[in-house]
Amino acid sequence: MTAKPALSRLGPGSIPARAGIGLRAEHYDAFLETRPPVGWLEVHSENYFGAGGKPLHYLERIRTHYPLSLHGVGLSIGSTDPLDRRHLGKLKELIRRFEPTLVSEHLSWGSVGGRYFNDLLPLPYTEEALYHMVARVAQVQDRLGRPLLIENPSSYLQYVESTIPEWEFLTELAERTGCGVLLDVNNIYVSARNHGFDADAYLRAIPRHVVREIHLAGFTVNRFEDGEILIDSHNRQVWPAVWALYRRAVQRFGQIPTLIEWDTDLPELAVLVDEARRADAILEERHAQAA
């Protein structure tokens, strides 16, 4: 690979305490042409694992204008299979090349016995699973030479075997490994509705100092004759109830960089920029109070 200039010298560095949006291929040109006033961008790391071509070309150009966060969806960090060294190697190379401010993964697993589901599957919240996740997060942080953020997933089932509430599991993981928490407020809302826990109690249980990033997205409600389930579908605007929960999260955690995620049925870029503006307004309210 040809040597690239260090991007920190070309482009912006740290993620500001503002709203950012997820960068998707459909918006590459719109980003370069209109340079919308969003604070930062996040991409799915795996979308840039190729050796060359358009994805890396565009990311390099867009990166010079915005701070960047790398969000992994495929590392399968919670799996009991050995960590995929090739995957980690590609992630490390991507980090070297693009100098992201934040690098995140999920509190989940996505493969076992060599088969991948390319989905975020739930972990049982047990002492054994906690011990396993602590070791795995530490291993990845060692390999990458930097701290990770770990995101709470949306979940659609709970294991009979679970003995630890998710908020405690996540907090323990952060305290024992030094990783940060990427708090997905939509996921908290979705899981709280699906499993009948109190979303605000979740927020109160997370220590203030571990939260480094917040995610917001839209969910879908699937209704059946025996009940309903909320699906973290990333295909629409943030729901009012989630905005309200977000406002309370910002009250508690302060001005935290917040990402608008939208992955399917992607709208015009302007719609995402508007969502980011709404998040910015809530962050600014908090700033005004603090001042």
Place this chain on the structure above:
Amino acid sequence: MPRLRELQLGFAAALLDGDGDGFDRHIRAAGLSSARRLQVYRHNTVLSLTGALAAVYPVVRRLVGEEFFQYAAAQYIKRHPSRSGDLHEFGEHFPLFLQSFPPTAGLIYLPDVARLEWAYHQVFHAASQRTLDLAALAQVPAERQGELRFRLHPAARLLASAFPILRIWQVNQDDFGGDSTVDLAEGGVKLLIVRRENLDIEFETLADGEFSLLRALAGNGDFATACEQALATQPTLDLPACFHRHVLRGALVDFFLPNA
């Protein structure tokens, strides 16, 4: 209490193999049935993998229709599960799968159309490479030129088919206008799929001898043998012109002389 690994293996079996019997007992009963809860994950997995296949194989999808494509994808996912957390690596065996898939046996050209789409996908994500150093090549002594080995651009693939797969690909692009009938009798095609420096991907149809030359060089054959093979395939080939064109247009990107 089952170990984490057993739970994950059980979950995987319930998800991919439809072997959900018994896994229910690990799912907390509340409102919706365990079967519905598992179904959400099964649906998400199939959706994500089918989406990845559809992104690589849009022409196959258009040829067989959305409903059948989903059915074929579901069968493919079971037979060739994803082996990577990077979805771009999923779908490599789809052409071979289609070849031995009884419902598509009548569409004899379909596996080769799929090969074309996989090659395009690989070319799209392959590494970039500087063009060949012509000045350095000119310094190779004439008596050693026959020993030269060349390298095909990492973002280039050669593909031969007995069917008019390029025409099939072209008439099935969203922006295609004009007569979209394809006569299978128009015969096969030999193709170079290559990404140019501006990142656009182009198809070049190659004459028999030209294809033979590039395939021999891509297979690490020496220049002399590759030329012999090309001329044996097509005695009328203008070999120097053909060679220069592929160097200048960037299909051949590097060369070396094996140690004497």
